[in-house]
Amino acid sequence: MSSLPRTLVAYASLILLYLPSLAVGVYSVNKARFGLAWRGFTLSWYKSLLENERILEAAWNSLLLACVSTVIATVLGTALALGLERSPWPKSCQRLFDTLINIPVVVPDIIMAVSLVLAMGVLRAISPIFELSLGALILGHVTFQISFVTLVVRSRLVSLSPETREAAQDLFASRLYHFWRVTLPLITPGVLAGAMLAFTLSLDDFIISFFLHGPESVTMPIYIFSSLKRGLTPETNALSTLTLLATVFLALLAERLTRRL
Amino acid sequence: MELSAFAATTAKPRPQSRPDRLGSLLLAGPGLLWLTLLMAIPCLSLVAMALATRGQYGEVSWTFTLDNLKRLAGFGLFGWTPDLGLILLRSLLVAAITTLLCVALAYPLTFHIASRRPSVRVFWLILIIVPFWTNVVVRAYGWLLILAPQMPPARLAAYLGLIPEGAALYPGSLAVYLGMTTTFLPFMALPLYASVERLDPAIIEAARDLYANSLLIFWKVALPQTRPGLTVGVIMTFVPAMAMFVVTDILGGAKNMLIGNLIQQQFSQARDWPFGATLSLALMFLTLLSLTFWRLRNPDKRESS
Numbered sequence A: 001m002s003s004l005p006r007t008l009v010a011y012a013s014l015i016l017l018y019l020p021s022l023a024v025g026v027y028s029v030n031k032a033r034f035g036l037a038w039r040g041f042t043l044s045w046y047k048s049l050l051e052n053e054r055i056l057e058a059a060w061n062s063l064l065l066a067c068v069s070t071v072i073a074t075v076l077g078t079a080l081a082l083g084l085e086r087s088p089w090p091k092s093c094q095r096l097f098d099t100l101i102n103i104p105v106v107v108p109d110i111i112m113a114v115s116l117v118l119a120m121g122v123l124r125a126i127s128p129i130f131e132l133s134l135g136a137l138i139l140g141h142v143t144f145q146i147s148f149v150t151l152v153v154r155s156r157l158v159s160l161s162p163e164t165r166e167a168a169q170d171l172f173a174s175r176l177y178h179f180w181r182v183t184l185p186l187i188t189p190g191v192l193a194g195a196m197l198a199f200t201l202s203l204d205d206f207i208i209s210f211f212l213h214g215p216e217s218v219t220m221p222i223y224i225f226s227s228l229k230r231g232l233t234p235e236t237n238a239l240s241t242l243t244l245l246a247t248v249f250l251a252l253l254a255e256r257l258t259r260r261l
Numbered sequence B: 001m002e003l004s005a006f007a008a009t010t011a012k013p014r015p016q017s018r019p020d021r022l023g024s025l026l027l028a029g030p031g032l033l034w035l036t037l038l039m040a041i042p043c044l045s046l047v048a049m050a051l052a053t054r055g056q057y058g059e060v061s062w063t064f065t066l067d068n069l070k071r072l073a074g075f076g077l078f079g080w081t082p083d084l085g086l087i088l089l090r091s092l093l094v095a096a097i098t099t100l101l102c103v104a105l106a107y108p109l110t111f112h113i114a115s116r117r118p119s120v121r122v123f124w125l126i127l128i129i130v131p132f133w134t135n136v137v138v139r140a141y142g143w144l145l146i147l148a149p150q151m152p153p154a155r156l157a158a159y160l161g162l163i164p165e166g167a168a169l170y171p172g173s174l175a176v177y178l179g180m181t182t183t184f185l186p187f188m189a190l191p192l193y194a195s196v197e198r199l200d201p202a203i204i205e206a207a208r209d210l211y212a213n214s215l216l217i218f219w220k221v222a223l224p225q226t227r228p229g230l231t232v233g234v235i236m237t238f239v240p241a242m243a244m245f246v247v248t249d250i251l252g253g254a255k256n257m258l259i260g261n262l263i264q265q266q267f268s269q270a271r272d273w274p275f276g277a278t279l280s281l282a283l284m285f286l287t288l289l290s291l292t293f294w295r296l297r298n299p300d301k302r303e304s305s
Helices: A003-028 A044-049 A053-084 A091-106 A109-127 A134-159 A163-169 A176-202 A207-214 A220-230 A234-259 B002-010 B021-051 B069-074 B081-113 B118-133 B135-144 B154-161 B173-196 B199-210 B215-224 B228-245 B246-252 B259-267 B273-297
Strands: none
Touching: A003 B081, A003 B118, A003 B135, A044 A234, A053 A091, A053 A134, A053 A176, A053 A220, A053 A234, A053 B021, A091 A134, A091 B021, A109 A134, A109 A207, A109 B069, A109 B228, A109 B259, A109 B273, A134 A176, A134 B021, A134 B228, A163 A176, A163 A207, A176 A234, A207 A220, A207 B259, A220 A234, A220 B081, A220 B135, A220 B246, A234 B118, A234 B135, A234 B259, B021 B069, B021 B273, B069 B273, B081 B118, B081 B173, B081 B215, B081 B228, B081 B273, B118 B173, B135 B173, B135 B246, B173 B228, B173 B246, B199 B215, B215 B228, B228 B259, B228 B273, B246 B259, B259 B273
16 A cells, blocks of 8 residues: 555544544533533633532542452452462363453453343342442442453463472472562562553443443443433533543553553 | 573472462452352353243243244234344444444554554554543544534535534434444554564565555455454454444434344333343344354464464
C-alpha cells in the first residue's frame, strides 16, 4: 500500500478513537445548559456534580465496589496462580483448571452476566443477603476479576527462575520463609499490575453491573446510561469526563507496572 | 544456559522437593471453588434453564419442555414469524460488518505504525490502548453529542438532503457502525500489530521489484503472513460484537434490536429467564459456528521453521 492513503487512514482512525471522548470533555466545560452551542468556559458543572446526591452515591458505590472486589480478587487470584504453579496434579486436571480460569476471558460479557444472574437467583433462595445489591455486584465482579489477576500473576511466576527455589532450599530456608522473602517480593509487581487491572475492569464494567444491580447499588456507568435515557444534562458530561480520566489514569499506571516486569 | 545444563547432568541427584499437594490445594482451592460455583456451574445450568418454562408471574417453572427452542425457531403464539430470525441475522451481520470495518482500518493503521521509528511506535500503541480502557457507555454517549442536529456532520448531511433539516444522525446504521467500529478497533489493531511488526519489509520489496501492484502484494504477501494476528483480532472483535447491546441500544434505537438487547429484555422487562437462557445459548452457538467457519476458511498454518 502506498504511503499517503495509509497515513491518512491511520490518523483518521486515531481521530475516530478520540473524537467521542473529546466531545464529552469539551461539553463538560461549556456554559450552555441546553443545546450544544459553545457559550464559554465554565467549571460550574463539576461544582454542581458535588451537590448532586445521586451522583455522589453512584460514585461512592463504584469506588467501594472496585476496592472491595479488587482486594478479594487479588488475594484469591494470586493464591490460585501460586497454587497452580508446579502443580502436583495430573495433566488433565491442570487442563480443566486452565479452562476454568479462561472462561471469563473468552466468554462474552453478557453470557457471564446471565449466568451470574442465575447463580444469584439460587443464592437468594438460600439467604436474603444475596438480594440484588452491592453484595451481589461484588460477587459478580470478583468472579471475572479472579481470572485476570491469575493470568497476570502467572505470567510473572513463569518468568521466575526455578534456581531461586533451589538456592533457598540449599540454604535450608523453609517453604514459608522462601515464599515470604523470595517469591512474594519477586512477584509483587505482577500482583500490583493484576490488582490495578482488576480495579480498572471493575470501574469500567457496565454489562455485569447492569444485570446484577438493584435500586440501591447504581454504579457510575449505570447512572450515566440511565441518565442518557432520562435526558442529558451537563452534569452527565462532567461525570463522564471524570470517569474517563480516572480509568485512563489507572490504566496507564497499570501499564507502567506491567512494563517493569 | 549451557553451564546450568552441564551442572544438572553432573550434580549428584538432589532429593526432589516433594510436590506439596496440600499446600497447592489450600492456595488454589478457594479461587477454583469460587470460579466453579459462580462461573462454571451457572454457565452449565443455562442449558437446564433453557428447557424450563416461564411461570405465570415471571418465576421459573421447572416443567421441562422444548417450547423455547420452538420459539427460537420462530414459532410463537400466533404461528411462525421471522422476527427472531431477523434479529439473529442482524446480530450476525452487524458483528461481521463491524469486524470487516475494523480490519479495513486496522491494516493501514498497523502498517503505518510498523513503519515508524521504534520510539514513535510505542507512542502510537499507547494512543491506541488508552481508548481501550475508556468506558463504552461514555464513548457511545460522545457519539450522540457529535451526531446531534446542531453539529457539523448532521448539518452537512441535511445540506446534502440526506436527512431532513434539524434531524440528528442517530439513531441509525451510521451511528451504530461508528460506535461499534471505534469500540472494537483497539481489539483488532493490537493483535494485528503483533503480526505486522514481524513482517519482513524485504519480502514486500521483493514483490514490488517483481512488479506486483499494491493489491496483489497485500493479497499474496501481507495477508498470509499476518494471518495469526488477524485471527486473534477477528475473534477478539467478533465475539464481543455479537454480544454487544450498550452501543447498539444507545446509538441504534429500537429498530436496530440485536440479540444482546433481546437477552437483556428477558432478564428485565419480560422476566422470562428460561427464554433468556435459550437466547444466550443461541448466541454462544452462533458465535462458535462463525468462528469455526472462519477457522475453516483461514487455516492457521504454523510456521514450519
